[in-house]
Amino acid sequence: MNRRPTLLAALALTATAALTLSACGSDDDSPSKDSDAIAGADTGDKKSASPTPSESTSDGRPKITFPADAKNVFEDGKTGDPTKDEILADSAAGINAVDEAIFKGSTGTEALGFYNAGKSLSSAITYAQRYIDANDTWTGETRYFDRKATLSGAKKAYVTYCSDESKSYIKNKKTGKVDKSPATSNSYVLYNAALTKNAEGVWQTTDIVSKRGAKECQP
Structure with missing residues (x-):
């Protein structure tokens, strides 16, 4: 399977999160382009890399930019609850x-x-x-849907969502080659994430668990 892997690694949530969220368990496939690899690996010196200068939005948050050939689409961003909308926005x-x-x-x-x-x-x-390290990137569109936020006190929240990776693919930067393959059930992933509101009011993702091929996310 050549489709790009799960965007975030499968990590164990706290016991509280596990009770709050729908049980799904982490994907324990071996590292590959079709697995939820990189669970809690040692990052060594790479974590100390100096921040890259970037533009800021009107509220002072860093501006995130994508190349023209890649796109993430987030559905269900408006719940009618301002706090939950903020959580979903920061999760995205x-x-x-x-x-x-x-x-x-x-x-x-x-x-x-x-x-x-x-x-x-x-x-x-x-x-x-x-x-x-592999000189890779990705191209296409990834869709995030069935996004739901649940509050647990004033500064803790949980978000569940699905991803559809059927239209996003690995692209080699050096050759420009796009590695495409037909979509399968593994193109759909279920996520459960824990978020904490920091002193600056940002809902930071702190833990996440994922399940590739989850039946809840199949079309």
């Missing part, structure tokens, strides 16, 4: 920040550590670095 930004690091070829981007923290950040750095 955390995903975009990981992809931006891949596109820019640097794990020191400002947005990566702005929207991700703890285990999620360490894993995201390792994940992006694998792309960078």
